[in-house]
Amino acid sequence: MSPQPLLQVNNIEVVYDHVILVLKGVSLHVPEGGIVTLLGANGAGKTTTLKAISNLLRAERGEVTKGTIEYRGERIEHLDSSTLVRRGIVQVMEGRRPFGHLTCEENLLVGAYTRRDGRAAVQRDLEMVYSYFPRLAERRHVKAGYVSGGEQQMLVIGRALMARPRLILLDEPSMGLAPQLVKEIFEIVWRLNKEEGVSFLLAEQNATMALRIADYGYVLENGRVVLDGDAATLRENEDVKEFYLGLSAAGRRSYRDVKHYKRRKRWLA
Amino acid sequence: MEVLNSLLVGPLRDIVSAPVFFAEVVVGGLMAGVMYSMVALGFVLIFKASEVFNFAQGAMVLFAALTLVGFMERGVPVGLALLAAAAVMVALAVAIERVMLRPLVNQPPLTLLMATIGLTFFLEGFGQLLWGSNVKELDVGIPDRTFDVGGMLLNQFDLVAAAVAAVMVALLAVLAQKTTLGRALRAVADDHEAAMAVGVPLKTIWVTVWSAAGIVALVAGIMWGAKSGVQFSLSLIALKALPVLILGGPHLDSGRHRRRSHHRRGGKNRRSLLGAAGRGGHRELVRLRAGDGLSAI
Incomplete structure (x- = not known):
């Protein structure tokens, strides 16, 4: 890991509606040019962590009450989401969310809203997005509400790319998609990271896929980081195998042999 | 039988026997609709971009017209008074965003509707406090003569109003479809959180939209004020414009x-x-x- 990480989250606490404590001290690092994954079940706090970084919490009455978030050595908790996008952090929200009444191309152009470097540069990036997602090029004049789920997911990743980000906060790109598509999208994310140098913080439930492309991972449970390590280490961790990868010591398990008791986790949650 | 006859057959017979009069009535109806559509346009703008049903659109029409007349009564020339009134509407939009919309981000639409009802009372009261509550005449120099087209009596004022409405619709359509701002505006309308996530600043969008609605209200205020005087009932026209709004071009x-x-x-x-x-x-x-x-x- 480079001496100064691109993004550094230090021990943040997030409270919703002044009472509901959702994150209880989460710390993580994203190195420049890395893919870091955030694993966890529903309600573990993955999305909240991402929204705390992109400052979309306030709209949901959430607030970072403790800790700091630094981006390239600078505190960013107080910056609004528009400024953050201009600085290079874009979130791709869970559940796709394209602008349904806009055509695919218009969706991508809205992604370039914060750009001030001229039409030609935007046009170049549009072609870049189309080269990564050829299916979007075919659909460019179709309203985004009418394209398939997989295409919508590609569209929102493409839309984020149009802002020329250094860091994309990618929230559950696999949600509700066929395994084949999930694989395709993860491959593109990996290529974007290698070829365009975009760093990713990837929140996922699909741990198998996430650990395949990530360099480093954090496991989040009940608003706390319970485990972190290199992707390879995590893949070999017995608990991660059991609880997140669906493997047991004996390899892939059949539902016929499911026991009524569970292996105990080795960490405190 | 009598009733059915007078309801179903009678009108048709009248139409056939007096086609010119029929055409005149139809055109007159359309012209009246155009007047309402100017008010409805303001609703549409705000609803499209912020999902707020702006109950105060009528009050904004009244407020804009009162402001314009107020300036003119104090001896400001028409052109300057128009600019000043437009500036006041933009300032109002900024204030609305600051005071009303920003604290209510992501609240359910009904909460926002309530807030706009409050805004209605405020604008009605504030406008009349500033400029007085008498019925005022507004004359911006639009000719108001009737003339004859093939036996039909047409009102010149109505034609001007129709032209103004057409120009406004065209301008707004171009703004929404062809410009970066318009695209962002439609994006916000579709999903404002997702729009925020890609860096569209909601603040700018809202101020723009409410300013545009304020200026549309000013235009509607001018046309309605010139037609029927600037008075409190302008505020109620908005409610009559509702059907126009709901039926308008799905x-x-x-x-x-x-x-x-x-x-x-x-x-x-x-x-x-x-x-x-x-x-x-x-x-x-x-x-x-x-x-x-x-x-x-």
């Missing part, structure tokens, strides 16, 4: 699509622990009634 696809996307969003809202109660339900209701008809622009 895209055939928008209903189905909106419903689908909103089920999904409703689900997410429930999960996020916040403002969960009632949100989905009311939202759907407001949307299905109004949303389907609002895709005019």
